[in-house]
Amino acid sequence: MQLSNNFLWGGATADFQFDGAYQEDGRGLSTHDFETDGSVQHPRCNTFKTADGQFGELPSSFFAPDSLPDGAEPCLYEDRYYPSHKAVDHYHRYKEDIALLAGMGMNVYRFSICWSRIFPTGDELEPNEAGFRFYDGIFAELEKHGMQPLVTIHHDELPVALALKYDGWSSRHTIDCYVRYCKALFERYGKRCKYWLTFNEINAVRGFAACGTHKCDNQTHYNAVHNMFLASARAVKLGHEMMPGSMFGAMYAMSELYPATCKPEDVFTRLQKRRESYYFIDTMARGYYPSYAADLLARRGVTLHTEPGDDAILAAGALDYVSFSYYRSNVCSTETRMNVIGGDPNPYLELTPWGWPIDPLGLRFLMNELWDRYQKPLFIVENGLGAVDKVEEDGSIQDDYRIAFLKDHLRAMMEAIATDGVQCLGYTMWAPIDLVSLSTGEMKKRYGFIYVDMDDKGNGTLERKPKKSYYWMKDVIASNGEKLWAE
Numbered sequence: 311m312q313l314s315n316n317f318l319w320g321g322a323t324a325d326f327q328f329d330g331a332y333q334e335d336g337r338g339l340s341t342h343d344f345e346t347d348g349s350v351q352h353p354r355c356n357t358f359k360t361a362d363g364q365f366g367e368l369p370s371s372f373f374a375p376d377s378l379p380d381g382a383e384p385c386l387y388e389d390r391y392y393p394s395h396k397a398v399d400h401y402h403r404y405k406e407d408i409a410l411l412a413g414m415g416m417n418v419y420r421f422s423i424c425w426s427r428i429f430p431t432g433d434e435l436e437p438n439e440a441g442f443r444f445y446d447g448i449f450a451e452l453e454k455h456g457m458q459p460l461v462t463i464h465h466d467e468l469p470v471a472l473a474l475k476y477d478g479w480s481s482r483h484t485i486d487c488y489v490r491y492c493k494a495l496f497e498r499y500g501k502r503c504k505y506w507l508t509f510n511e512i513n514a515v516r517g518f519a520a521c522g523t524h525k526c527d528n529q530t531h532y533n534a535v536h537n538m539f540l541a542s543a544r545a546v547k548l549g550h551e552m553m554p555g556s557m558f559g560a561m562y563a564m565s566e567l568y569p570a571t572c573k574p575e576d577v578f579t580r581l582q583k584r585r586e587s588y589y590f591i592d593t594m595a596r597g598y599y600p601s602y603a604a605d606l607l608a609r610r611g612v613t614l615h616t617e618p619g620d621d622a623i624l625a626a627g628a629l630d631y632v633s634f635s636y637y638r639s640n641v642c643s644t645e646t647r648m649n650v651i652g653g654d655p656n657p658y659l660e661l662t663p664w665g666w667p668i669d670p671l672g673l674r675f676l677m678n679e680l681w682d683r684y685q686k687p688l689f690i691v692e693n694g695l696g697a698v699d700k701v702e703e704d705g706s707i708q709d710d711y712r713i714a715f716l717k718d719h720l721r722a723m724m725e726a727i728a729t730d731g732v733q734c735l736g737y738t739m740w741a742p743i744d745l746v747s748l749s750t751g752e753m754k755k756r757y758g759f760i761y762v763d764m765d766d767k768g769n770g771t772l773e774r775k776p777k778k779s780y781y782w783m784k785d786v787i788a789s790n791g792e793k794l795w796a797e
């Protein structure tokens with residue numbers, strides 16, 4: 311079994327987890343800059359000062375965020391470590407990093423542009439020229455190596471000034487700022503970039519760091535989401551006008567979801583839980599809210615703030631492809647309390663060291679579901695295994711567990727494409743070079759084909775070193791997947 315020659319094989323990263331240089335070249339502060347390091351036992355926090363100037367911290371579990379207290383403002387403290395400030399310093403090492411990815415034969419690289427590098431407060435009318443230079447360099451390196459860029463315009467962060475001044479995505483003003491930011495990107499990079507993602511994991515993000523909203527209640531959240539839908543649709547329309555042939559997606563956190571039993575109530579619960587995510591893809595891929603939206607919002611006590619003309623904006627900006635991250639599956643029943651991820655245990659599946667169920671068949675299932683539902687090409691833009699890697703005495707890293715995980719998932723993907731007939735543009739593995747974990751803020755939760763010498767507190771040489779999986783994946787790509795079946 312083999313994929314076609316134009317299949318896109320690559321890796322994916324995000325600014326605040328990878329790039330660092332948080333104050334260079336005029337970059338403004340971004341909402342993720344206030345997140346500390348953490349671990350499963352001690353979740354990372356957003357630090358802030360209270361209305362009367364006291365230190366405050368808010369556990370920033372990505373998937374269960376909380377509201378900031380009234381009058382609180384995000385604040386940086388010297389005795390805290392904020393991983394995004396340095397990340398793994400891709401900013402100063404991008405040439406070496408991209409050469410390493412190209413060395414594996416990758417033909418696409420997904421990265422996020424940091425909004426506050428281009429518009430430091432989000433409110434400026436003209437972009438920050440110095441902020442473009444880093445990305446100019448990335449585009450040039452990708453061209454040198456014959457790789458396609460896949461750009462995430464908004465990867466869970468925005469200029470903190472927009473959060474403070476307008477409450478982030480609560481405000482329609484943020485839509486205008488976002489469209490201005492998009493226009494600047496399309497003007498600068500329109501000739502060099504075909505594939506764009508308007509938002510990352512838009513169905514999973516909530517709260518201050520990801521949406522810039524001080525509150526997390528459903529009313530605030532779903533209104534903010536409506537504004538993000540409008541922003542995405544306006545960006546898609548503008549992008550199509552400015553860059554004929556460009557293709558737009560948005561990215562969804564898509565765990566496959568199973569009912570705990572065949573009890574009809576559990577199966578129906580599965581449908582309703584599924585719709586919590588489909589709400590996002592249905593609206594953005596089709597260009598209108600699904601029929602169940604009214605019920606979903608009513609059950610959450612939400613009255614959506616819409617304006618005349620919104621429907622036309624959504625309709626004019628439907629997505630070209632459906633992209634998603636896939637790490638795991640979940641189980642639900644009428645008793646389950648869960649967010650986008652999490653749920654009941656699945657006795658049939660093994661877990662990663664971070665407790666995520668490993669389910670390659672779930673990926674094939676999901677790809678079929680999405681293709682059947684939308685009939686738009688898919689793009690798997692995140693999939694991978696977070697694990698602890700050990701550097702052996704001879705300096706090698708024998709990550710056979712990662713190879714096993716990827717082999718099973720890539721086989722499932724190939725079966726969805728070759729056997730089931732699903733259309734899929736490509737696969738970008740998260741994350742080809744070790745970087746800071748989003749949910750825990752750790753460095754030791756490693757995903758890469760390439761090891762980075764750095765610990766949870768930012769100590770280390772930052773030296774890059776290919777792991778065993780690097781050479782394995784290089785062969786997989788060179789054979790367009792055929793090697794996966796030869797072993």
Ligand code: BGP
Nearest residue numbers: 324510511696746747748749750
């Ligand atoms: C997704 C994000 C990524 C990434 C990944 C892995 O939610 O889009 O930014 O980090 O998950 O998650 P984690 O880093 O928490 O293991």
